[in-house]
Amino acid sequence: MDTIVTIRGLSKRFGTFSALKNVNLDIRAGEVLGFIGPNGAGKSTTIRLLLGILKPSSGTAKIFGEDVWSRAVEIHRRIAYVPGDVNLWPNLTGGEIIDLFIKLQGSGDVARRDELIGRFELDPSKKSRTYSKGNRQKVALIAAFASDADLFILDEPTSGLDPLMERVFQECVEEIKAKGKSVLLSSHILSEVERLCDRVAIIREGEIIETGTLEELRHLTRSLFQVETRIPADRLSTFPGVHDLEQTERKAVFQVDSEQVGVVLEYLTGLGVMKLESMPPTLEDLFMRHYEKQGGRQGASHA
Structure with a gap:
């Protein structure tokens, strides 16, 4: 080209x-x-x-x-x-x-x-x-x-x-x-x-x-998961790459680094997945993560 x-x-x-x-x-x-x-x-x-x-x-x-x-x-x-x-x-x-x-x-x-x-x-x-x-x-x-x-x-x-x-x-x-x-x-x-x-x-x-x-660039950021399993995902918080976990007895909402998605899904499958929703990272997620890495959100206006 x-x-x-x-x-x-x-x-x-x-x-x-x-x-x-x-x-x-x-x-x-x-x-x-x-x-x-x-x-x-x-x-x-x-x-x-x-x-x-x-x-x-x-x-x-x-x-x-x-x-x-x-x-x-x-x-x-x-x-x-x-x-x-x-x-x-x-x-x-x-x-x-x-x-x-x-x-x-x-x-x-x-x-x-x-x-x-x-x-x-x-x-x-x-x-x-x-x-x-x-x-x-x-x-x-x-x-x-x-x-x-x-x-x-x-x-x-x-x-x-x-x-x-x-x-x-x-x-x-x-x-x-x-x-x-x-x-x-x-x-x-x-x-x-x-x-x-x-x-x-x-x-x-x-x-x-x-x-x-x-x-x-999406390899550098995280995907959002919402999952419901038959058996509670008690060990989810111990997995590397899992962030911002919000959990009730059988439901969990969390973000996961792209390179850890396979490991997390393998664990969840063994618990009997009843419902699973995944949303890929948006450009805004990617953009904000870069600025957090570079020293915080100050000045992270999108203009």
């Missing part, structure tokens, strides 16, 4: 403050990469470096094999970017701005534009100064998804959208992925990341602390 984005040893300092520290990251062709971490973790700094807005202090970042700083103009012809807070020209209509963005990008599909305007329920005839935050986001999303970009950089793109429009956004991401396009998605909506992303990169205090597919 071709690599679209290659980041190696990327660091950015502002005076004595290190916003990014030796970041290594790849995005492959046709892949949606989720980029998550708390406020101030370095997500937006990474994106600004990729867009050529900031110059790295050290390390390299390449898109389509080109240096993001020296070849920014050429790269921008093939990318679409949607920030989390869109600013528009107040005296232009939404439709005029969409057409301008598409023209600046250099390619676009008019039929696709009109389809997206309908799906996102945007009135393109209104001046942008009258738009709510959600409608401003729609303008940027429509312009991006109507373009023929090869890489979509989406930084909190659904900020201000209602749940119905979030669903439309998710469908659009799935459609461009099916066309072989690549997406970098920075989002605080973990269910969105969980649904859309092939891999996830978790950043904390300017450092990538984990990267992998959801299945790979």
